Amino acid sequence: MENLSLHDAGPPGGPSMQQAPPPVPQLPPQMFTTAAQLLDLTDKKLVVALRDGKKLIGVLRSWDQFGNLVLQDTIERLFCQTLYCDIERGMFLVRGENVLLLGEIDLDKDDYVPDTFEQAPVEKVYALKKQEEQSRKTTDKSKQKKLAELGFEGEHSGEVIF
Amino acid sequence: MLFFSFFKTLVNHEVTVELKNDISIRGTLKSVDQYLNIKLDDIQVVEELKYPHLSSVKNVFIRGSVVRYVHLPANAVDTPLLEDATRREASQTAAKAKQQG
Numbered sequence: 001m002e003n004l005s006l007h008d009a010g011p012p013g014g015p016s017m018q019q020a021p022p023p024v025p026q027l028p029p030q031m032f033t034t035a036a037q038l039l040d041l042t043d044k045k046l047v048v049a050l051r052d053g054k055k056l057i058g059v060l061r062s063w064d065q066f067g068n069l070v071l072q073d074t075i076e077r078l079f080c081q082t083l084y085c086d087i088e089r090g091m092f093l094v095r096g097e098n099v100l101l102l103g104e105i106d107l108d109k110d111d112y113v114p115d116t117f118e119q120a121p122v123e124k125v126y127a128l129k130k131q132e133e134q135s136r137k138t139t140d141k142s143k144q145k146k147l148a149e150l151g152f153e154g155e156h157s158g159e160v161i162f
Numbered sequence: 163m164l165f166f167s168f169f170k171t172l173v174n175h176e177v178t179v180e181l182k183n184d185i186s187i188r189g190t191l192k193s194v195d196q197y198l199n200i201k202l203d204d205i206q207v208v209e210e211l212k213y214p215h216l217s218s219v220k221n222v223f224i225r226g227s228v229v230r231y232v233h234l235p236a237n238a239v240d241t242p243l244l245e246d247a248t249r250r251e252a253s254q255t256a257a258k259a260k261q262q263g
Contacts, residue, residue: 034195034196034197034199036193036195037193037195037199037201037223038223041223047215047216047218047219049215051228055215067199067225077215079214079215084214096225097227099225100181100183100224100225100228101181101222101223101224101225101228102222102223103205103215103216103219103220103221103222103223104219104220104221104222105218105219105220106218106219106220109217109218109220110218111218112217112218113214113217113218114210114211114214114217116211116214117214
């Protein structure tokens, strides 16, 4: 890994200092990484996709190096066929390993849902979703079984992510 | 650390990241970290209508562990350099193992 120091970035022809600047303690390379990326997203409205397929929309208030997140004013958005609905969830703490991706919502397009989707009552969408998941589980199971017979192991080792 | 360094050379290039849940996201690589978590800007989702939750999103942070492929622009990859770096890293690792063993 490259070791950056203050001297590398000096602009050519910049003011030449007589005295060497006091040594600046160097940040560990990790500081330029996960933390810095999440720092940019703090206090922003995000959509968080989880490993179990849930989509959460909320304001990122806190996080740590493992990607554990705290979301405020969270809603869960369910999509099913051509319908969607929102469920108020409030404060959410997500364990990092369950996070697939974080997307920063463009506030100009806030809450935009493609025209092909229509908002529907929670009960209706929830029931449809449950049905869909049930049938998906059944097909996944039979697929996994057939693969196992051929000596293959599914990519997600039995766990479905989407 | 070799792949981390390699990905750092690709910052600001257009890449397509395919996730293990089959979503493909195209965007400008903004940063990468030691877990190969990836941050993309100005994203565009392939088959957008299948993944409606991403339609109002402009940039994403993708957890490294869910990435299946990263499609790179071929002209941004210096293959001989990468080969050299790989050999160097391999010989270094071997030398270290010898020292300890």
